[in-house]
Amino acid sequence: MKKSVLIFLAAVLLPSAVLGWLALRNAQEQQIILERRTAELYQSETENAAVAVRALIDDERRAFAEAVRTLIAARPAAEVAKSFTASLADAWPRKSVGFSIAADGRILSPTTAAAAGHADWQRFLWDHGPFVSNKMVVSVFPVAVDNLSYPEPLRKKAQESQSAAGMKQSAAPEVERDEYLKKEMSSAPKSKQAADKAASAPAPAAAASEASAQRAAQLRNVAPQQMLAMNERAAWSQLSVATTGFREITAGSSEGMVTRFVDDRLGILLWMRPEQAPELIFGCLIDAESLRDLWPRALPAPEYGSARAGRPDYVLALLDDKARAVATEPAGAAMQDLKHPFVASEIGEALPHWEAALYLARPDQLQSAARGARRTLALLICAALGAIGCGGWLVVADTRRQVVLAEKKTDFVSNVSHELKTPLTSIRMFAELMQGGRVEPERRAQYLRIITVEAERLTRLINNVLDFAGHERRQKRFDMRPLDLRAALASVWENHELHLRESGFATRWEAADGPYPIIGDEDALAQILVNLLSNAEKYSTEKKEVEMRSYLDAGHVCVSVLDRGSGVPEGEERKIFEAFYRAHDSLSSGIQGSGLGLTLAQRLAREHGGEILYQSRSGGGSSFTLKLPLAPDARILPA
Numbered sequence: 001m002k003k004s005v006l007i008f009l010a011a012v013l014l015p016s017a018v019l020g021w022l023a024l025r026n027a028q029e030q031q032i033i034l035e036r037r038t039a040e041l042y043q044s045e046t047e048n049a050a051v052a053v054r055a056l057i058d059d060e061r062r063a064f065a066e067a068v069r070t071l072i073a074a075r076p077a078a079e080v081a082k083s084f085t086a087s088l089a090d091a092w093p094r095k096s097v098g099f100s101i102a103a104d105g106r107i108l109s110p111t112t113a114a115a116a117g118h119a120d121w122q123r124f125l126w127d128h129g130p131f132v133s134n135k136m137v138v139s140v141f142p143v144a145v146d147n148l149s150y151p152e153p154l155r156k157k158a159q160e161s162q163s164a165a166g167m168k169q170s171a172a173p174e175v176e177r178d179e180y181l182k183k184e185m186s187s188a189p190k191s192k193q194a195a196d197k198a199a200s201a202p203a204p205a206a207a208a209s210e211a212s213a214q215r216a217a218q219l220r221n222v223a224p225q226q227m228l229a230m231n232e233r234a235a236w237s238q239l240s241v242a243t244t245g246f247r248e249i250t251a252g253s254s255e256g257m258v259t260r261f262v263d264d265r266l267g268i269l270l271w272m273r274p275e276q277a278p279e280l281i282f283g284c285l286i287d288a289e290s291l292r293d294l295w296p297r298a299l300p301a302p303e304y305g306s307a308r309a310g311r312p313d314y315v316l317a318l319l320d321d322k323a324r325a326v327a328t329e330p331a332g333a334a335m336q337d338l339k340h341p342f343v344a345s346e347i348g349e350a351l352p353h354w355e356a357a358l359y360l361a362r363p364d365q366l367q368s369a370a371r372g373a374r375r376t377l378a379l380l381i382c383a384a385l386g387a388i389g390c391g392g393w394l395v396v397a398d399t400r401r402q403v404v405l406a407e408k409k410t411d412f413v414s415n416v417s418h419e420l421k422t423p424l425t426s427i428r429m430f431a432e433l434m435q436g437g438r439v440e441p442e443r444r445a446q447y448l449r450i451i452t453v454e455a456e457r458l459t460r461l462i463n464n465v466l467d468f469a470g471h472e473r474r475q476k477r478f479d480m481r482p483l484d485l486r487a488a489l490a491s492v493w494e495n496h497e498l499h500l501r502e503s504g505f506a507t508r509w510e511a512a513d514g515p516y517p518i519i520g521d522e523d524a525l526a527q528i529l530v531n532l533l534s535n536a537e538k539y540s541t542e543k544k545e546v547e548m549r550s551y552l553d554a555g556h557v558c559v560s561v562l563d564r565g566s567g568v569p570e571g572e573e574r575k576i577f578e579a580f581y582r583a584h585d586s587l588s589s590g591i592q593g594s595g596l597g598l599t600l601a602q603r604l605a606r607e608h609g610g611e612i613l614y615q616s617r618s619g620g621g622s623s624f625t626l627k628l629p630l631a632p633d634a635r636i637l638p639a
Contacts, residue, residue, distance in 0.1 A: 016388050039343055042358050045300075045316060046345035049356035052298040053318065057268065057350045060094060060286065060294075061145065061257055064270045067092040068282045077277035084282060085110040085121060096284040097124040103279040105134040105247065124285055127262040128269070132283065134247045141349035142242055142249060143257040221323040222355050224344045239352050250281055259352055265289075266321055266352065288320070288351060295327035298356075313361050314342070321353035335359045426454045453499065463527070478521040478607060482631060485557055486514035488522050489550055492529045500537060505544040512551040519631045520608045528604050528612075531597040532561040532624050539565035539622070556610075556627050564621040573614055577602045601626075 071080045071087055080087060081100035086109075088098030097120050100108040107129060115121035130136040223235045249258055255272035268291075271283035295318050315333040317325045323338050335341075341357035430447040433439050439447060489511070497507050536546045543564040550559045568576055577598050598612070605612050610628035617623050 016385055042314065043343045043345065045314075046343055046356040046358050048300065049298055049316060049318065050345045050347045052300075053295070053347050053354070053356065054350050056294045056298055057257075057291075058145065060291070061255070061270045063094070064092060064096075064284055065255060065272045068272055068274065072274050072276055077274055077280055081108045081277075081280050081282070083109060085114065088284060092284075094286065095290045096286045097121055098282070098284045099124065099128075099132060101132060101246075101281040101283070107133050108280075128260075128267065128285060131260075132246045132269070134245050137243055137245045138260060139241050139243045140249070140258045140260040141239060141352045143259060143349045145256050220344075220346065220355065221321065221353055222319065222339055222341055222344050222357055224341055224357075237353070238346060239349055257350065259349060261321075261352070268350070288354075292326060296329075296331070299327055299329035315359045315361065317341075317357050317359065319344075319355045319357055321351075323355075424454075424458065427451050427458075478524055480519055480521055482517065482519050483522055484514060485516035485518050485520075485525065485559070485628065486511065486550065488525055489516075489529065489548075489559060492526050492533075493548060496530065496533050500533070500546055503537065503544070505537065505540070505546050507546050507548075509548045510550070516550070516552065516557040517631050518557060518608070518628050520628070524604045525608070525628075528601045528626055529559065529561070531601045532612075532626070535597060535624070536561055536563035536565065536622075539563065539567075541565055541620075543620075545621075552630070553627075555630055557630055558625055558627050560623055560625040562617060562621065562623045564617070564619070567616055567620060567622050568614065576614065577612070598624075 067088060071084075071091055081102075084100040085098045088096065097110070099110065102108055107125070110118070110121040110125065112125060115125050131138050131140075220235050220237050249256065250271060250273065253273070254275075257271070258269045260267055260269070266288040268286045268288060269283055270286065271281055273281050298318060299316050315335055316329045317333075317335060317338075318327040319338065320326050325335065325338060328335075338357075341355075342360045344355045344357040347354040347356060430451050434444065434447055489509075493509055497509075500507050533546065533548075540546075540563060545564045547562040548559065549562070550557070552558075602612050605626055605628070608628055610626060613625045613627060615623045615625070
């Protein structure tokens, strides 16, 4: 038994537990893969939004170039250049400040005199004039346009600037800028109105301060959760910054775009060099804040299907350089933590430090799903291990039962051998005495009676064994017919009562008035009663008393056999009906029996739709009751 348990633990339970642990570990790995794939899927959403934003800005550049071509087609380029700022405001509806530059870097439009009456023009000259007139170099974000690219020196500058942790600008350009501003402002009109507007204009700001130059080397404005989980450097900006002049940017190209920060405001500079006048450059400055009408068009409408029916499971947002939401899809959706989206993509140099970000409607939904999946898997594994353990326990219990049954069968063989030997010995001994002629005539009848009783006991034992074997093979056949059980009881009681009295028992039969109509096999029922009466005789003690009671009870006929014997030990009331079980072993206790009497009696009773019930008696002894259903409509045949 112990060996079987050890084999079960080593060959079944332990490998199952290991497989369960490996399954949980694999589930965690699969969850990581699922989260990465989900992140990749959602990352494509933000990248598509970023591409859409860049396309919208490029559309603005194309619209600007088309407006310039329209103006040049109507008038000579040199004439258009002198009044380009005002002409562009009339030809192009987008709010912007146009400018034109001569080949030597002079700003042809807007002039300082013309800007005196316009705050936006004046701000442009203060903030961007030194840069576009090639008076100073600044930190800018060069933007690739279509298939055009910047000159190789500028591209290298951008790469070098991007790799530098802290980019510093020399003081010489700042001196040149101050001198330029002083010279330009000295030629401005001295009218009081112009002076007042100049006084109200913002103070000159450093076009490329050290803080501005370092923006590309710092962390992004947002820290995407999933990207940080997969790559610790994913939150660093990938923007390209170049410290250069406007002439280097426009050299060798016919059109382009560049962005830069001034006073923490993002400006988009569009420019083109017309074919009719390649010595001239026409450009415009667009404040990123003025493009708010474009951003909702960059965010795709949600696909409300089975996955996003009703409430969307994520929110797509466009964030500016200060991490403020300028557009969301669905419109008006609120996000709790703008700084920590699930995934995000930089818009690029066209809108530096702007992000297309995606926020989960439930930030913990992936973790919750993972925990739920792991809990489910753990429960399944526990259930499987429980089932295996339960199955193992059942196998062990069945094995133990088989071992006990084998032991009972061994005891049964010993008991039966003893039971067969005892009557045979008595029969042989008395037969030999009578055969030798040495028996007195008055004892002859006594010996014959003993031989008859022992032969009957041997017959009952053999019949019990044969009947039990027939029941086990389901070969027992019954002659079921209507009969009066009271008459059958009288026959059995009459034959057994004499033997009990001769053995010193006090007997009594209390019988209710008959008949007791039932349907059954008379021999089988008689065998039940004989087994019960034999048990009452075998297990008797000093107080020898056997009583039989028969009565009717609620559609049943009940026959009780009562004794004052040793009774059944407490806790073994159910076991006495098991095959081969004996509360008192015949070899050790001297009480004869095979352990099949009550088993066979119970089976015969159930074949008749009844049952045998046991109950201990007050004062000692046992009460066995045979309970059978009545057949009131049955025709009672004569015995």
